[in-house]
Amino acid sequence: MDKxxxxxxxxxxxxxxxxxxxxxxATKVRETLLEQPWVQMAGLVACYWSTGTEPSTHGLVFALWKHGATVILPVLQDDDDLDWAVYDGPDTLAPGRFGIMEPVDTRRGVDAVRTAALVIVPALAVDRTSGGRLGRGGGSYDRALARVGPNVPTVALLHDGELIDGVPAEPHDHGVRYAVTPSGLTSLR
Structure with missing residues (x-):
């Protein structure tokens, strides 16, 4: 099937x-992720503020922040690349492009994601064999994932049934190392 x-x-x-x-x-995904030692030890976490029917990250972002992690969230730029800014509690967010909530803190630049010890990204599906990730089609997270080091855990949050075989991939697509669904954590590569 095509993308x-x-x-x-x-x-x-x-x-x-x-x-x-x-x-x-959302509760199951959050609890599964927060149980992982590599999540608990991550000092700087790049995440996203979920919208609509995405697995909600609101409680996850808050929990990471309350447990002492510095959480950076994306700020969508006009060219659809992602700048990053620090989340400092629920009162530090404002609607950005397309109404998606973004931090109002100082922008850290597109390369800020390079310094994260953990990167959590949205996805519509992930290939259970290759870790290939299907996003919404704008390429924003593929560009961000291209900046992440090879040893940094990258995680996609999904609903059950979205970890599948045969996600179509193109040369510019970047996969993830883990997928978390309500049923649990899957290591992909």
């Missing part, structure tokens, strides 16, 4: 999830 049709199929499936299921999924 466009696969995106449509996955987004349609996400719309069928009830608010209760979305909350339960």
């Amino acid at each position: 466009l049709n696969l995106r449509r199929e996955l987004l349609s499936a996400r719309t069928s999830l009830s608010p209760e299921q979305l909350r339960a999924n």
Whole structure:
């Protein structure tokens, strides 16, 4: 299946999830991730502020921050690349482009993600064999992942059924090392 049709199929499936299921999924994903020693030890975490039917990161970001991690969140630039700024609590966010909440702190530049000890990214699907990640199609996170060192854990948050075989990939696509679903953590490569 091509990327466009696969995106449509996955987004349609996400719309069928009830608010209760979305909350339960977010809790399971957050708890699974926070149980990992490499997450607990990460001093600087690059994450994202979820929207819509994505597995919610709001509680995860808050928990990481409360436990002493410095959390940087993306700020979408006009060229669709991602700048980064520090999250310093829920009152430090404001709507950015497309209404997505972004930190109001000083921008650290597109290369700030290079310094993260853990990078958490959104995905619509991840290939269970290769770690190939299917995003929304803008390439923002592929550019960010290209800047991340090879030994840094990169994690995609998914709903059950989104860790699949055969995610289409192009040369510019960057995969992840782990996927977390409500059913658990999967090491991919």
